[in-house]
Amino acid sequence: MTPDLFFQYLFAGVTYGAIYAIVAIGFNIIYNTTGIINFAQGEFVMLGGMIAISLHQVMPLPLAITLAVALTMVIGAAIEIIFIRWLQSPSVLRLIIITIGVSILLREAALHIWGESIRSLPYFYGNEISSISLGSVHLSPQVLWVIAACGIMVAGLSLFFKYTPTGREMRACSANRTAAILCGISTRNMVTLSFMLSAGIGAVAGCVMSPITYTQYDSGTGLAIKGFTVAILGGLGNSMAAVAAGILLGIIEAFSVSVVPLAFQDAIAITILLAILFVKPHGLFGSSVAARLKDF
Amino acid sequence: MLKIRNLDAGYGKLRVLKNISLHVKAGEIVTMIGANGAGKTTLLHTIIGLVRASAGAIEFQQKEHTGSCAQKIVAAGCTLVPEGRQVFASMTVEENLILGGYMLQRREGKDAVLRELQYQYDLFPVLRERREQYAGTLSGGEQQMLAMGRSLMSRPRLVMMDEPSTGLAPLIVREIFKIITRLRDEGNTVLLVEQNATAALGIADRGYVLEVGKVILQGPAADLLANSDVQRAYLGREKIG
Numbered sequence: 001m002t003p004d005l006f007f008q009y010l011f012a013g014v015t016y017g018a019i020y021a022i023v024a025i026g027f028n029i030i031y032n033t034t035g036i037i038n039f040a041q042g043e044f045v046m047l048g049g050m051i052a053i054s055l056h057q058v059m060p061l062p063l064a065i066t067l068a069v070a071l072t073m074v075i076g077a078a079i080e081i082i083f084i085r086w087l088q089s090p091s092v093l094r095l096i097i098i099t100i101g102v103s104i105l106l107r108e109a110a111l112h113i114w115g116e117s118i119r120s121l122p123y124f125y126g127n128e129i130s131s132i133s134l135g136s137v138h139l140s141p142q143v144l145w146v147i148a149a150c151g152i153m154v155a156g157l158s159l160f161f162k163y164t165p166t167g168r169e170m171r172a173c174s175a176n177r178t179a180a181i182l183c184g185i186s187t188r189n190m191v192t193l194s195f196m197l198s199a200g201i202g203a204v205a206g207c208v209m210s211p212i213t214y215t216q217y218d219s220g221t222g223l224a225i226k227g228f229t230v231a232i233l234g235g236l237g238n239s240m241a242a243v244a245a246g247i248l249l250g251i252i253e254a255f256s257v258s259v260v261p262l263a264f265q266d267a268i269a270i271t272i273l274l275a276i277l278f279v280k281p282h283g284l285f286g287s288s289v290a291a292r293l294k295d296f
Numbered sequence: 297m298l299k300i301r302n303l304d305a306g307y308g309k310l311r312v313l314k315n316i317s318l319h320v321k322a323g324e325i326v327t328m329i330g331a332n333g334a335g336k337t338t339l340l341h342t343i344i345g346l347v348r349a350s351a352g353a354i355e356f357q358q359k360e361h362t363g364s365c366a367q368k369i370v371a372a373g374c375t376l377v378p379e380g381r382q383v384f385a386s387m388t389v390e391e392n393l394i395l396g397g398y399m400l401q402r403r404e405g406k407d408a409v410l411r412e413l414q415y416q417y418d419l420f421p422v423l424r425e426r427r428e429q430y431a432g433t434l435s436g437g438e439q440q441m442l443a444m445g446r447s448l449m450s451r452p453r454l455v456m457m458d459e460p461s462t463g464l465a466p467l468i469v470r471e472i473f474k475i476i477t478r479l480r481d482e483g484n485t486v487l488l489v490e491q492n493a494t495a496a497l498g499i500a501d502r503g504y505v506l507e508v509g510k511v512i513l514q515g516p517a518a519d520l521l522a523n524s525d526v527q528r529a530y531l532g533r534e535k536i537g
Contacts, residue, residue: 168394169398171387172384172387176383176384178378179382179446180384181346182344182366182375182447183370183398184370184371184399184402186367
């Protein structure tokens, strides 16, 4: 392998890894406040992309993306309010099955609204053939958008959870729900908020990746599996670890292309997921102690 | 301040509390003693709104609160220091205290919370020393103080405490009880649930004895301490002869 090819693979891996990481962070936020895995997370990504594509036909791109993210957040909140909020102490299994149901619902709704056609947003800067050269490596400018979006979201979320009162209250709900209730915090509102936040983050991912990966009514499913793998790989609930794990998975997938056929790419993610669940269920960066003192 | 009349509560079909009546007046320490499974924790959880009452009435500050959610009752000025401390382990001591001031902040704003924070640091100097530490790394006694400080941050009218002495060394227990006495002397009202009957009755003004979901005895704490039934069942003293 030439050095050029090596870096080309590396950047491709980092790009996909950043996308997986964003999806995984969406999983983590909801997991932290509710203890459940929201299997409709991939659908939030798809919705963000699809809504932005539709809106872009009548308005400029930045506005379309902003509105798409806002709308997806509203949808996320609505899902929580309609399907989850009113349940009296539901079991984890029941909640997980509800989210699977919701994911099917959203996918079918998307099929009805947008059909089976594959769409995409235009490149944010330049077009398909424009490239930026970093030394001898040629990159699509969109790659930088993806990586920047991931970085900004991670930084923003860290600041939000650490320094804002609302972030602190959300962490309190995840650290000890009963105690949060005893402080007078409305844990139900915090759960709604976490669905909104996850939906918004998913929608941003859906928008920045759309020019590269394209968007279809069912593109959320595969992403959800990858994102879930990454969330587990990093250690559930830990967003920083999710970024590292996402990039790791992305790079492994990118380099695997030079060894095994492209079709096996998805199988690699599943294999890694199974291997982690067998060998290190707390994730690469999570210890059993940290799992007890879990934090965002 | 707090009046409970003919309260029934439980989980599903299981009736844990049967026809409980009690009251707490402003400025006193009232203790509720009883063995494991007597329903002490359930009673506190019903008052604070974590468990729903199936019959009876809870009145706090002359207002009906039966069936209110926890948020409303906490907002009305009744807090609970839960059993087993329940601190936010992965957050710092100071964050824990600020979260305890959630209601105060909504009522009086951020400055009031910061003033109250200093007041709690004066009451529990060890918490000031450890303000940047994660609550999960504190010792049991320190966590108990943190849980108490967190509850007091909302400037409650009534503080309910669920077994504050559990799992603590005798020396620490004495210190915790000294703080509870001090809280009363500063004008707070305390409802104290304890298995450690000697210590609880030692500082309380009045007491109730709970047995399998019923109040079987009540009266001034000194009378209960002298009561032979209480001595036999809860204080481990048997009269010989």
